[in-house]
Amino acid sequence: MCIDLSRRPLSLMTGYQGDERRHAEAMAGGYYHTGDMATRGADGYLFYVGRTDDVFKASDYKISPFELESVLIEHPAVAEAAVVPAPDELRLAVPKAYVVLRGVHECG
Numbered sequence: 001m002c003i004d005l006s007r008r009p010l011s012l013m014t015g016y017q018g019d020e021r022r023h024a025e026a027m028a029g030g031y032y033h034t035g036d037m038a039t040r041g042a043d044g045y046l047f048y049v050g051r052t053d054d055v056f057k058a059s060d061y062k063i064s065p066f067e068l069e070s071v072l073i074e075h076p077a078v079a080e081a082a083v084v085p086a087p088d089e090l091r092l093a094v095p096k097a098y099v100v101l102r103g104v105h106e107c108g
Helices: 020-025 065-072
Strands: 002-004 031-033 036-040 046-051 056-058 059-064 076-087 091-100
Touching: 020 031, 056 076, 056 091, 059 065, 065 076, 065 091
Parallel strands: none
Antiparallel strands: 002 031, 036 046, 056 059, 076 091
C-alpha cells in the first residue's frame, strides 16, 4: 500500500534517521510505501494480506513470523497460528505465538 505524499498526512514520519537508502525506497515516486500488502475485492473493500518485510530482529537474528507459523501449524492440534514480536529489554524483541487449537486434544 502507498500513501500519496502530495497530501502528506501530518502524522507521517519524516524519514529513516541515518538510513538514506531505506528512506529513498520508502518515499520513492512521490508515495510513502508502507510495506503493507492488500488486495481490493470486487466490492471495492481492501483486504490486508501481510507485510513485504515480514521479519523482526531478536538478539541480532532476523526472525520470520511466517516460518515459525508454518512450523506451528504442522502440529495436528493447531488449526491456526500467528507470531508477533513481543518487546524484550535484553533482546529487543522475542517471538510470541498465538494459536487456535483444532478440537479437543490431550497432552502427553
